[in-house]
Amino acid sequence: MPTRRGIAVGTAGVVLLVAGLVAGYRELVALGAVAVLALLVALLWAGWPPRLVVRRGVDPDRVTRGDDCRATVDLRSTARWRAQTLSAVEYLSTGGTVPVPTVRLRAGAHTTTGYVLPTERRGVLDVGPLEVSRQDPLGLVAATRRYGGTTRLWVHPRSHRLSRVPVGAARSLDGVVDAVQYGSITFHALREYVPGDDLRHVHWRTSARVGELMVREHVDTSLPRIVVLVDDRASAHTAASFEETAEAAASVLLAALRAELTAELHLASGRSVAGGSGGDGPGRARPYLDLLAELTTSADASLPRAVRTLRQRHRGDTLVLLTGADAVADLDSVGLLRDVYPTVVVGVLGGTGTGADGPSGRSLPGVITLTARTAEEFAGRWDGVSTW
Known part of the structure; x- marks a missing residue:
C-alpha cells in the first residue's frame, strides 16, 4: 500500500505528466513520468512477497505471573536468488504487538531470533501470527504479510505457601491421611483393559458390545x-x-x-x-x-x-x-x-x-x-x- 509519501509522489507525477502534455513542456512530462515510474517500481519492490517459512516456540509455555518467558522465531528463506531484509512484529491476543529484531536473510538461509513476552498479567496469551513488513528504499510503498500460526502461553496466577489445609477427616499418627471406611469403594467409569488388570473387573456385557475388553474402574470415595x-x-x-x-x-x-x-x-x-x-x-x-x-x-x-x-x-x-x-x-x-x-x-x-x-x-x-x-x-x- 502506498505511504503518504508515495501518494504525494504519485499524485504529483500524474499532475505534472498531464500538465506537461497539455502545455507541451517536455521537462514536465519527463519529471512526471519519473515520479510515476518510481511509484510503480516501489510497488513491485515492496509488493513482492517475502518467501519465508516461520516456526515459533515459547519456552516455557506456562509461567507464573511476572516470570520470564521468551519466544523464539526460526525464519527460513525459500527465495532462490535475492536476499531479504525483514522487519516484523508479533501480534498478541491482548491486542498489542511485540517487535521482532530486524534480520537480513540470504537466499536459502535461515536464522533464529527471539524476544521477551509480557507476563505481567494473568491470562491466556495467543502469540502470533508474525507480521512481516517490507518497504522500498524511497519509502513510497509499504506492504505487510502474516506468516505462521499462533502459539499459546498460559500465565498462571501467583501463589502463596500455606502451612496446612483442613482435611475434613482424621489423620493417622504418621501424618498420612487415613480415612478409609468399609464400603467406600464405588464404581467410577469403564475403560479399556490393559495388561495387569484384574479380570474380575471386566464388564463382559459392554465388552461384547464394543468388541474389546472393558474393565470397571473404582475410586475410594472416603479419601479426603x-x-x-x-x-x-x-x-x-x-x-x-x-x-x-x-x-x-x-x-x-x-x-x-x-x-x-x-x-x-x-x-x-x-x-x-x-x-x-x-x-x-x-x-x-x-x-x-x-x-x-x-x-x-x-x-x-x-x-x-x-x-x-x-x-x-x-x-x-x-x-x-x-x-x-x-x-x-x-x-x-x-x-x-x-x-x-x-x-x-x-x-x-x-x-x-x-x-x-x-x-x-x-x-x-x-x-x-x-x-x-x-x-x-x-x-x-x-x-x-x-x-x-
Missing part, C-alpha cells in the same frame, strides 16, 4: 477431598479483587496437592477440574492452574446454582469458597453446605481485612470466614486459624 469454589460472577468483584481471588485459589490448591489430598476446582459459572492428588509437581497442578489462568468474570455465573450442585456431593469433604468483597450480602446460601461439608471456609478478597469477629471470625454459623485485602494477607489469616 478439598473442594475449591471460585465465585467468578462479575457482580462479586472489582478488577483487583478478582486477581487476588485467583491467587488465593492457586495457593489453596497447591497446598492441598502438597498435603496429598484429592483436590477439585469449581467455578460458579460451571467449569471444573477434578481428580488430582499427591505432590506439587507442575504436571499434577497444571490443569488447575490452567483453568485459573483462563479465569474471567462471567455475567451468567450463579452462586446459588453452584451451591446446589455441591450439596449433592458425599460427606467428608472440605469446601473453600473464594469470592470478592462485593458478594458478602449473597453468602447466606453457603451456610446450607455446613451439613454436607464438615469444614466450610469462606475467603473474602478485596475487603478491609478486618471484621466484627476478627480476622478469622465466623460471620456465618459454622463457617470460617477469612477477610483480606490481598491473597498474601489471606494466606497469613489462613495459617492463623488455630483449629479447623
Whole structure:
C-alpha cells in the first residue's frame, strides 16, 4: 500500500505528466513520468512477497505471573536468488504487538531470533501470527504479510505457601491421611483393559458390545477431598479483587496437592477440574492452574446454582469458597453446605481485612470466614486459624 509519501509522489507525477502534455513542456512530462515510474517500481519492490517459512516456540509455555518467558522465531528463506531484509512484529491476543529484531536473510538461509513476552498479567496469551513488513528504499510503498500460526502461553496466577489445609477427616499418627471406611469403594467409569488388570473387573456385557475388553474402574470415595469454589460472577468483584481471588485459589490448591489430598476446582459459572492428588509437581497442578489462568468474570455465573450442585456431593469433604468483597450480602446460601461439608471456609478478597469477629471470625454459623485485602494477607489469616 502506498505511504503518504508515495501518494504525494504519485499524485504529483500524474499532475505534472498531464500538465506537461497539455502545455507541451517536455521537462514536465519527463519529471512526471519519473515520479510515476518510481511509484510503480516501489510497488513491485515492496509488493513482492517475502518467501519465508516461520516456526515459533515459547519456552516455557506456562509461567507464573511476572516470570520470564521468551519466544523464539526460526525464519527460513525459500527465495532462490535475492536476499531479504525483514522487519516484523508479533501480534498478541491482548491486542498489542511485540517487535521482532530486524534480520537480513540470504537466499536459502535461515536464522533464529527471539524476544521477551509480557507476563505481567494473568491470562491466556495467543502469540502470533508474525507480521512481516517490507518497504522500498524511497519509502513510497509499504506492504505487510502474516506468516505462521499462533502459539499459546498460559500465565498462571501467583501463589502463596500455606502451612496446612483442613482435611475434613482424621489423620493417622504418621501424618498420612487415613480415612478409609468399609464400603467406600464405588464404581467410577469403564475403560479399556490393559495388561495387569484384574479380570474380575471386566464388564463382559459392554465388552461384547464394543468388541474389546472393558474393565470397571473404582475410586475410594472416603479419601479426603478439598473442594475449591471460585465465585467468578462479575457482580462479586472489582478488577483487583478478582486477581487476588485467583491467587488465593492457586495457593489453596497447591497446598492441598502438597498435603496429598484429592483436590477439585469449581467455578460458579460451571467449569471444573477434578481428580488430582499427591505432590506439587507442575504436571499434577497444571490443569488447575490452567483453568485459573483462563479465569474471567462471567455475567451468567450463579452462586446459588453452584451451591446446589455441591450439596449433592458425599460427606467428608472440605469446601473453600473464594469470592470478592462485593458478594458478602449473597453468602447466606453457603451456610446450607455446613451439613454436607464438615469444614466450610469462606475467603473474602478485596475487603478491609478486618471484621466484627476478627480476622478469622465466623460471620456465618459454622463457617470460617477469612477477610483480606490481598491473597498474601489471606494466606497469613489462613495459617492463623488455630483449629479447623
